[in-house]
Amino acid sequence: MTQNDEDQIILTDVYNEIVEQVRTFLVGNQLTLDLLMVALLSRGHVLIEGIPGTAKTTIVKSIAHLSDCEFKRIQCAVDIQPADILGVRIYDQEIQQFDLKKGPIFTNFLLIDELNRLTPRAQSAFIEAMSERQVTIDGETHALNEPFFAVATHNPSEFEGTFPLIEAEKDRFMFSIPIGYLDADEELELIHRESTGSLDWDTYSRQIRPVLNPAVIQRLQNSMTHVRVEEPMLRYIRDIVMATRSHGDLRTGASSRASIYLIRGSRAYAALQGRDYVIPDDVKMIAPFVLQHRIVLDRVAEIGGITPISVIEQILSSIEVL
Known part of the structure; x- marks a missing residue:
């Protein structure tokens, strides 16, 4: 058996296990799950557009937990500055030199919630990170973690306190995925699960069995060229x-x-x-x-x-x- 065959078996097993575990908690959104997996394997990033309460955050957190990767979330607001995202160099009196306090962008899975609430200046902080997997702080370049997977959410139905997305930034997202309401059967299934207490995130997250890790993700990403x-x-x-x-x-x-x-x-x-x-x-x-x-x-x-x-x-x- 060749390495390519082994990688295909690993990918098939991993994907089936991810779907099975996510399905125990998440209702619907199979297409979103598929596209997120495609983007992760392709080293791409995803923009999810939809109204609040449609499980955008939950599905990303689930994949991060199943991947045994570090997960961080940025709740966007108009007063966030680029330094709040990238980090800042602070002078340390004890060692008498500047020390980098890394921002939340230094992670594996980054959820950028309500991206359009950031000003264009703050939005631009993500451009270099998404395309080159690095950031520049005070003239110094710092590599991001591998893998680095950014998923941003965007609520197109709200306009107050929001800013248009920068075109150069939008182009760096591999996918734009619209998420809508569940259909009638899915909504009833969600109600059944809530009535039986099976929609508790803390309980679900403790039961998650990781099926990936950063090294395996990179191996599968590399195998896509075959x-x-x-x-x-x-x-x-x-x-x-x-x-x-x-x-x-x-x-x-x-x-x-x-x-x-x-x-x-x-x-x-x-x-x-x-x-x-x-x-x-x-x-x-x-x-x-x-x-x-x-x-x-x-x-x-x-x-x-x-x-x-x-x-x-x-x-x-x-x-x-x-």
Whole structure:
């Protein structure tokens, strides 16, 4: 058995165990769980958009616990400064030199709650960290922990006390995932669980059995390069991205990061399906979540009720693998 085969077995076992343990507490949100796993394997970051009370924090905390990784949370507010996120150098009188007091960004799993409550200046603190996995403090560069996985939440329904997300920052998120309400059956299941006392986080977190650790995560991340992406699939990804740049309803198309994340995400999704090669359905599955926060509608299209998702669906339905 080759190392690639061993890595695939490890990934399959780990993923099944994660799903099983998360399902004992979390109701619904299977797609969100899948996409978070794809992003983690792809060394990407995730922006989750949805109303409060839809288990955004819970699902991220669950994956962090199951990964046996350090988890930190930043509750964003208008008065938070970059130093509150990155850290600050403080002069130590005893040793007569400056000592770095690290901020919460020095962790493995970082939850940035309500990112749009930060000012643009504070939001910019994440840009270098997400793209280069390092931060610069007083002119000195400091590497972040490995793995480093950032998940930010964004409540699009609230505008008071919020700021638009910086475009350069949005582009550094691999996925934008919308989370909505549970359906009727899922809502009833949640009510049943609450009535029996099985929705207590403290009890659940004590029962979690980690199935990953930082070293295994890095090994699985490295193994994604062994998932084959044949030339027709590469051209297919190129054609999708290029179509966003020439579409009549779009003012701004997808950046080259979209191409990179479509390749990485397709590989990771294929691996989670037990395959060592990418097929068109892998690309189609992740494409909406890679593209929707990278494209900007033309004003006329926006007024006409056209949405980014409808444009993406049109593009995906019109492009074939050649």
